[in-house]
Amino acid sequence: MELSDNTIERICKVFGYLNPLERGAAEFVSSKELAKAIGTTEYTVRKDISLLGVCGYTRKGYAVKSLKEELGRKLNLNKKRKACIVGLGRLGSALLDYEKFQEDGFEIVAGFDCSINKLERIKTPIDVFSDNDIKEIVAQRSIEVGILAVPSQRAQDVADKLIGAGVKGILNFSNHKVIVPENVIYLNLDFTNALRFIAAKIMINQNQN
């Protein structure tokens, strides 16, 4: 199965859109509705879904429950994934309790920080540890994804520790690009770049009008 990153990203969005639909007991969803929800065309939605080998588009649309089940199975999104957060400053500790992670199939099973002081003061139901325990805890708890919320100058060092301990994916919130081995999945969520993109588009819009 050779899927482009764009297809995978769109399918993940479709999957995320099906969650509340299913909870709301919707039976069918049209490719039109899915296209609108994730910001693409109906054709692309149907093509992406068929690329995954999922059929079942009827006159009423896709059956919500079975579509979610099948997409989840193909991309392994049905099972709970274990993740940890490193860096428990304001952003990291906000992420530690970010309700959506839990709702959407991710379980934050540990937080790490290098400051014992911070570890003692933090209030959270999640277990927190010193950075020195990364290797042990990641292995013990079978953590697959590491979330970086450390200052940029520490990002590479922490990523190396996490990868050495066995995580398979890194989500980086610091705006320092981290180098990872080829077999590790890496994604950078850069808030400032998002704002910059908005600013640039505002300007382009204004020039066109």
Added chain:
Amino acid sequence: MELSDNTIERICKVFGYLNPLERGAAEFVSSKELAKAIGTTEYTVRKDISLLGVCGYTRKGYAVKSLKEELGRKLNLNKKRKACIVGLGRLGSALLDYEKFQEDGFEIVAGFDCSINKLERIKTPIDVFSDNDIKEIVAQRSIEVGILAVPSQRAQDVADKLIGAGVKGILNFSNHKVIVPENVIYLNLDFTNALRFIAAKIMINQNQN
């Protein structure tokens, strides 16, 4: 000037990469280095930059200072942009003090929440107000971008208020898709979708090996 969103996004990343380079007093940067930093090819970097009408690629590469100046001018990234955050829960208040925003040309000039209680307790140097003051403060302080950190069921309502008050762009951290008029720039940063993408790619990687 007709630029694709992908080009704009890459140029914003290049611009972000030039910031620390300039502070570090680097004189030149090669398209190879830029390509590596933002995760694309040298050809794409040079093409994107030339699409903006910026020339000046020499044997030593681009001159850092003038490249940054020119890209910033073309996409209007040199001037400080004013933004506000609505929703001062854990995530919102973490974003309120997110150092990178300030470093990178964005100024958070107000925070809003509907809970007076929360407004009284929060500790931040940024001015905070009740949601009821959105219209007045956005106009008074010429706020261009609104950042949503509210629970998903309030996202649309708050976005409508911000747009009514005159913001030109919305950055949405809730995972509820918000509908905006055509002339408003909209971007959704969905953490869970990022994690989902990583999980799916981990699985695909494992199947290939």
